[in-house]
Each structure stands twice: as structure tokens, then as C-alpha cells.
Amino acid sequence: RAKASGRNTFCLYNSSMDTKATEQLHLESKMREALGNSEFTLHYQPQFDLQSGQIIGAEALVRWRHPELGLVPPGKFIPVAENSGLIVEMGEWIVFEACRQAKEWQSLGLGNLVMGINISPIQFRRGDVEQLVTSALNATGLAPELIELELTESLLLEDSQHLKVILRNLRQLGLRFSIDDFGTGYSNLSYLKHFEVERLKIDQSFIRRLTEDAHDEAIVRAIIQVANSLKLQLIAEGIEDQASLTRLIELGCEQGQGYLWSPALPADEFQQFVIRHQTSRAS
Ligand code: C2E
Ligand code: MG
Numbered sequence: 001r002a003k004a005s006g007r008n009t010f011c012l013y014n015s016s017m018d019t020k021a022t023e024q025l026h027l028e029s030k031m032r033e034a035l036g037n038s039e040f041t042l043h044y045q046p047q048f049d050l051q052s053g054q055i056i057g058a059e060a061l062v063r064w065r066h067p068e069l070g071l072v073p074p075g076k077f078i079p080v081a082e083n084s085g086l087i088v089e090m091g092e093w094i095v096f097e098a099c100r101q102a103k104e105w106q107s108l109g110l111g112n113l114v115m116g117i118n119i120s121p122i123q124f125r126r127g128d129v130e131q132l133v134t135s136a137l138n139a140t141g142l143a144p145e146l147i148e149l150e151l152t153e154s155l156l157l158e159d160s161q162h163l164k165v166i167l168r169n170l171r172q173l174g175l176r177f178s179i180d181d182f183g184t185g186y187s188n189l190s191y192l193k194h195f196e197v198e199r200l201k202i203d204q205s206f207i208r209r210l211t212e213d214a215h216d217e218a219i220v221r222a223i224i225q226v227a228n229s230l231k232l233q234l235i236a237e238g239i240e241d242q243a244s245l246t247r248l249i250e251l252g253c254e255q256g257q258g259y260l261w262s263p264a265l266p267a268d269e270f271q272q273f274v275i276r277h278q279t280s281r282a283s
């Protein structure tokens with residue numbers, strides 16, 4: 001919207017007067033305010049078992065309800081939050097809110113939906129993720145098995161002893177882990193030996209042209225083989241059409257999420273979506 005109108009989304013004042021750095025500082029202070037004003041919100045995208053059609057979980061995706069700009073997608077502000085370190089505080093709110101919501105849905109009888117939470121590598125380096133998750137679980141009473149932390153390949157390639165200890169402790173608590181955007185980062189898969197994860201998430205860039213591009217299909221096949229050999233669950237992100245879904249099922253992919261079913265929804269709409277879905281499957 002802002003791009004189309006020729007104005008940069010975050011030029012809240014004349015950018016020609018300012019350096020990029022000033023702009024970032026400005027945005028950062030806006031985000032700090034936004035955290036205090038509860039302007040951030042989580043939307044939830046349903047995840048499906050492709051064979052049974054059942055909803056198995058949700059991915060929590062943060063949005064900024066900006067008073068003037070409207071709903072701002074995370075791609076516009078997460079990088080700034082990461083550069084400024086504000087991602088730690090924002091990530092704390094995200095983890096607490098996602099756990100609270102997961103517990104609420106479980107209490108409402110929506111089922112044992114696993115809540116996927118994206119964790120920035122910066123948060124792992126600068127924040128105390130172990131302490132954070134522990135206190136969120138205690139505060140909400142959510143079972144650790146219902147949380148899946150989505151990690152990036154770049155984080156796991158750091159080969160840090162500190163990180164290994166944190167992840168091992170969190171696993172011992174019963175948390176699940178997945179690797180987000182799998183296949184985009186590195187061809188070096190050695191980290192899969194050192195870090196136990198439950199699930200790989202095939203990046204949507206391989207799914208988008210799956211039925212038209214033989215290379216993308218070859219990559220998806222290879223990823224499915226890796227997951228099968230390592231006995232990991234696998235979910236495809238960004239499934240937008242029936243043809244891709246059919247192809248993915250043929251190739252042996254077991255789980256998926258994407259606009260074919262639903263974009264990420266506000267909590268109340270997600271809840272309605274799940275209830276409608278369950279009702280229509282039961283009848
Ligand atoms: P991601 O974790 O890989 O999330 C998937 C993105 O793909 C989401 O974009 C989702 O809305 C979008 N998506 C889902 N299905 C489809 C589809 O069928 N077609 C297309 N074209 N897109 C689809 P979103 O919400 O804009 O998030 C973008 C990225 O921002 C995320 O990528 C993640 O890296 C980051 N992010 C989002 N929420 C959080 C958060 O709470 N914490 C952190 N640290 N990062 C977040
Ligand atoms: Mg994700």
C-alpha cells in the first residue's frame with residue numbers, strides 16, 4: 001500500500017532530511033512505544049495433516065497494528081527490532097502471548113494444537129530463552145509438548161556450546177523444535193547431527209512453482225528424503241493451490257500450511273476457522 005503510493009512505509013517524516021540510521025532510530029523508538037501500547041498482535045495460521053485433513057497446529061505470526069499505517073507485516077519491522085536488540089523484549093511478549101493463547105484454545109476444547117513460535121537468532125544470543133520459556137509455561141500452565149520453537153539454519157550452524165546447552169535443556173522440558181525456511185540457507189546439514197529437532201519446514205520458495213519447475217520439484221524430493229531418512233516430520237509452507245497440494249501428497253509430504261486453506265488469522269477468527277473445519281469434517 002505504502003509502496004504503491006510511492007511513500008516508504010516508515011518514512012513517518014521526510015526521509016530526504018534524514019539518514020537511514022536516523023530513520024531506524026525513529027522506527028525503533030516507535031516500536032518501543034508500540035510495545036508499551038499493546039500495538040503488536042499475533043495472528044495464527046493453521047497447519048494440516050495432508051492425509052487426514054486434520055488441523056494439527058498453528059504458527060504464531062506477529063503483526064503491528066499501527067495507528068496510522070494499519071497492519072504492518074513482520075518483514076517491515078523484525079529486522080529493525082533485531083538490529084536494535086528490541087527483538088528480545090518483543091520476543092518475550094510473543095512467547096508469553098502465544099503460550100497464553102495455546103492454553104486458552106486447549107481449555108476451550110479446540111484440541112491439542114501445537115503452537116509454532118518463531119524465535120529470532122538474536123533472541124537466542126542476547127536473551128535468556130530458557131528462562132523465558134520456563135516462566136511462560138509456568139505462568140500459563142501450558143504443556144511444553146504443545147510448543148514448537150521455529151529456529152533458523154543460521155542459528156544452528158553457529159555451533160555454539162552455549163546454544164547446545166540451552167536447546168538440550170529445553171528439549172528435556174519437552175519442547176519441540178523445527179527448522180524454518182529449510183533448504184534456503186545452507187547445503188551443510190551437519191548441524192542435524194548435533195541438534196535434535198522434530199520437524200523441518202520446507203521453505204515456500206520451493207513450493208510456489210512446484211508443479212512448473214522441475215528443479216523445485218527435485219529439491220522438494222530431496223528434502224523429503226532427508227526428512228524420511230532422519231525420521232523427522234516435514235511440513236510444506238506456502239501451499240497456495242490444489243495442484244501443489246496434490247503433487248506434495250504424491251511426493252510423500254505429510255503436513256502443510258498455506259493460503260490454500262487460510263492465511264494467518266486474528267485469534268478469534270482462527271478459533272472460528274478451527275470450529276467450522278471440525279464441524280464440516282464431522283458431518
Ligand atoms: P516464516 O516464519 O517463514 O513465516 C511464513 C510466512 O509466510 C508468513 O509471513 C506467512 O504469513 C506467509 N505465508 C503463509 N502461507 C503462505 C502462502 O500460501 N503464500 C504466501 N505467499 N505466503 C504465505 P509473515 O507473517 O509476513 O512473516 C514473515 C516472516 O517474519 C516469518 O517467516 C518469520 O521469519 C518472521 N516472523 C513472523 N512472526 C514472527 C515472530 O513472532 N517472531 C519472529 N522472531 N519472527 C517472526
Ligand atoms: Mg516460521
Ligand code: MG
Pocket residue numbers: 180181201203204237
Ligand atoms: Mg518459513
Ligand code: MG
Pocket residue numbers: 181
Ligand atoms: Mg521466512
